[in-house]
Each structure stands twice: as structure tokens, then as C-alpha cells.
Amino acid sequence: MINYPNKKKHRERKIVSTANRGMNFENMINQTNEFYLNNNIAVIHKKPIPIQIVKVDYKQRSAAKIVEAYYKLPSTTDYNGLYKGRYIDFEAKETKNKTSFPIKNIHEHQVTHLEQCQNHGGIAFIIIYFSMLDRIFFLDASYVSKYYKRSKTSRKSITLKEIESNGYEITEGYRKPVDYLKVIDEHYIK
Amino acid sequence: MINYPNKKKHRERKIVSTANRGMNFENMINQTNEFYLNNNIAVIHKKPIPIQIVKVDYKQRSAAKIVEAYYKLPSTTDYNGLYKGRYIDFEAKETKNKTSFPIKNIHEHQVTHLEQCQNHGGIAFIIIYFSMLDRIFFLDASYVSKYYKRSKTSRKSITLKEIESNGYEITEGYRKPVDYLKVIDEHYIK
Numbered sequence: 273m274i275n276y277p278n279k280k281k282h283r284e285r286k287i288v289s290t291a292n293r294g295m296n297f298e299n300m301i302n303q304t305n306e307f308y309l310n311n312n313i314a315v316i317h318k319k320p321i322p323i324q325i326v327k328v329d330y331k332q333r334s335a336a337k338i339v340e341a342y343y344k345l346p347s348t349t350d351y352n353g354l355y356k357g358r359y360i361d362f363e364a365k366e367t368k369n370k371t372s373f374p375i376k377n378i379h380e381h382q383v384t385h386l387e388q389c390q391n392h393g394g395i396a397f398i399i400i401y402f403s404m405l406d407r408i409f410f411l412d413a414s415y416v417s418k419y420y421k422r423s424k425t426s427r428k429s430i431t432l433k434e435i436e437s438n439g440y441e442i443t444e445g446y447r448k449p450v451d452y453l454k455v456i457d458e459h460y461i462k
Numbered sequence: 463m464i465n466y467p468n469k470k471k472h473r474e475r476k477i478v479s480t481a482n483r484g485m486n487f488e489n490m491i492n493q494t495n496e497f498y499l500n501n502n503i504a505v506i507h508k509k510p511i512p513i514q515i516v517k518v519d520y521k522q523r524s525a526a527k528i529v530e531a532y533y534k535l536p537s538t539t540d541y542n543g544l545y546k547g548r549y550i551d552f553e554a555k556e557t558k559n560k561t562s563f564p565i566k567n568i569h570e571h572q573v574t575h576l577e578q579c580q581n582h583g584g585i586a587f588i589i590i591y592f593s594m595l596d597r598i599f600f601l602d603a604s605y606v607s608k609y610y611k612r613s614k615t616s617r618k619s620i621t622l623k624e625i626e627s628n629g630y631e632i633t634e635g636y637r638k639p640v641d642y643l644k645v646i647d648e649h650y651i652k
Binding site for chain 1: 513579583
């Protein structure tokens with residue numbers, strides 16, 4: 273009885289889970305970047321959320337209060353920066369799906385932006401967090417483009433199997449919940 | 463009478479001014495970056511303004527309205543991106559001053575950020591627009607650090623003479639109001 277599928281999955285998830293993995297995914301990435309920055313490893317920051325500001329109240333001079341604003345669609349990705357002289361650019365996405373990553377999570381202009389970064393010599397990719405499996409993958413922008421194109425005519429998602437065979441699983445490092453630079457060290461920078 | 467100082471200055475400014483130079487400085491930089499992007503020269507974007515969102519009204523589901531938010535101090539610079547495989551990072555500042563650039567225009571964490579970028583192999587600098595002189599300069603981050611340190615104990619500004627001798631004047635290119643990549647081509651990338 274011990275080895276029936278559900279039980280096994282559940283056990284595995286518990287084993288890989290840690291205090292870090294309990295965090296919000298964005299916080300996990302931010303904490304990793306903070307570790308990289310504080311330890312002089314890399315300079316990678318999250319960009320602010322793009323906002324269209326419509327009305328600002330300047331009554332209190334000390335702190336202008338924005339009273340009307342709207343979210344704008346981002347024209348690039350959430351994260352970029354610099355590692356060992358190389359330009360780094362990525363988007364981080366979370367899914368509750370257990371078997372595939374729905375392509376609709378990535379905007380077309382983000383795919384274009386990742387392609388542009390790659391064309392100009394940058395390292396561009398997405399990080400996908402399967403929260404129900406507690407597994408995190410690094411997928412190169414070239415595959416993002418490939419599957420994005422495919423979604424126009426057939427499958428609207430990237431299967432976990434495709435991600436497993438074309439991407440790299442990201443492991444957790446000490447005080448680095450999402451140690452994606454390890455993948456870059458192993459596969460991009462010799 | 464023709465050559466008395468005010469008259470001369472006024473004439474000079476008129477001569478170098480163009481339709482582009484009449485724009486807001488930020489727009490000039492943005493238009494330049496757009497030109498670089500559309501012509502597949504470089505991928506350099508302005509980061510969104512950092513905002514602390516306090517209250518959002520979700521009444522209309524189609525467009526969440528932010529009803530209370532505040533400006534946050536930026537932790538990095540306004541612009542970054544990628545050119546010929548190199549990481550590019552800069553801050554753009556305008557001054558009405560005619561003889562020097564007041565250091566208080568640059569925050570300490572921005573100086574630190576530019577230093578970090580340089581230490582990791584990026585090309586980091588500031589662009590200074592002397593609006594009354596209609597002259598634009600490129601100043602490497604190493605000089606920004608140097609003069610920032612000096613401002614702690616003596617002069618609180620960088621003189622135009624210092625900028626002229628340590629920086630590079632940026633000229634206007636065809637549809638590139640602030641053609642700073644020309645400086646990078648000539649002095650950073652062989």
C-alpha cells in the first residue's frame with residue numbers, strides 16, 4: 273500500500289518542500305536576486321510594475337498621492353540584469369497545472385522581447401514554477417518561441433514532458449530559493 | 463554689438479536647436495531607444511516608475527483602478543538593456559544650470575548600482591542634458607563615483623569643464639535625438 277501513486281506523489285512533494293518553497297514565487301526569486309546582489313555574484317533586479325498614472329494629489333507636499341492609475345500591459349519581462357559580463361533577461365511564471373504550462377501566461381510582446389535579447393547576445397529564458405508539484409524549471413527563450421508559435425495552430429500549452437526534456441530543473445541553494453544562475457553556469461557560461 | 467555675451471549665447475542655442483531638441487529630454491531618450499529597437503540595433507528600455515500601491519478598486523472588473531499609491535525612491539537607474547552582447551545601464555538627468563551639474567540629482571543607491579554594473583562587466587554611465595546650453599554629455603560611472611565621493615567633503619557639483627574633459631559630448635543622429643551608442647562604439651566597443 274505504501275507505494276500507490278497518490279501517496280508517493282504526496283510524500284515526494286513533502287520531502288522537497290522547505291521553508292523557502294512555502295513562500296510566494298515572486299518572493300523566492302526576489303530573495304534569490306538579493307542573495308546574488310549582496311554576495312556580489314550578479315546584479316539582477318525586478319522591474320517595477322508598469323502603471324499609467326492619471327491623477328496625482330499634490331495637497332500634501334511631502335508625499336504626492338496618486339489617486340487614479342491603471343495597470344499597463346508590460347512591454348518587456350519582469351527581470352533583467354548582469355552576470356559575469358552577460359546580459360540576463362527572464363520572465364517568471366507560476367502555474368497550478370500539474371501536467372503542462374499554458375502558453376497564455378506569456379504575452380506575445382514578451383516572447384518578442386526574449387527573442388530580441390537572444391539575438392543581441394543576451395541570455396534569455398523563462399522560469400516556470402509548477403506550484404502543485406513544487407518543481408521549478410528553466411526554459412531557454414528559443415523553446416518559448418517555438419512553443420509559442422505552435423500554440424497559434426495546435427497545442428496551447430507546453431507539456432511537462434517537453435519542459436523536462438528541453439529545460440533544466442532548478443534546484444534550491446543555501447539561501448537561494450531559485451538558484452537559476454547554477455543553470456547558467458552549467459549550460460551557458462563555460 | 464552683435465557679439466555681446468547674451469546675444470551670442472542665444473544665437474548659438476538657436477543654431478544647434480532642432481525640432482528634436484525641443485522635446486522633453488525623457489522623450490528624446492525614449493525616441494532614440496525606439497529607433498535602436500525598431501532598427502534592430504539594441505534592446506534598451508526605460509524601466510517603469512516604482513510605485514507603492516496601497517489601494518485598488520476592483521469594482522469594474524475590466525479595469526482595476528488604483529486609488530491610492532505613492533512614488534517610491536528608485537533602487538536602480540532608469541534605463542538598461544543590451545547592445546552588441548554588452549549590458550548597458552544608465553541614468554539620464556537634465557539640469558537648467560549652465561556651468562555645473564548638481565550631484566544631488568543622483569541618489570546614492572543609483573551611484574552604487576552603476577558601480578555594481580561596472581564591476582560585473584557592464585557599460586554604466588549617466589547622460590546629462592544642460593537644457594539652457596542645449597548640450598548633452600555622456601559621463602562614465604567611474605567619474606560619477608569619483609565626483610559623488612568628492613561631494614561628501616567638498617564641491618557639491620561636477621563642473622561643466624570637468625564633464626567636458628572627462629565625458630563625451632553626444633551628438634544628434636538622424637531620428638536619434640540622443641545618439642549615445644555612438645559614444646559606446648567609439649570608446650567602449652572596438
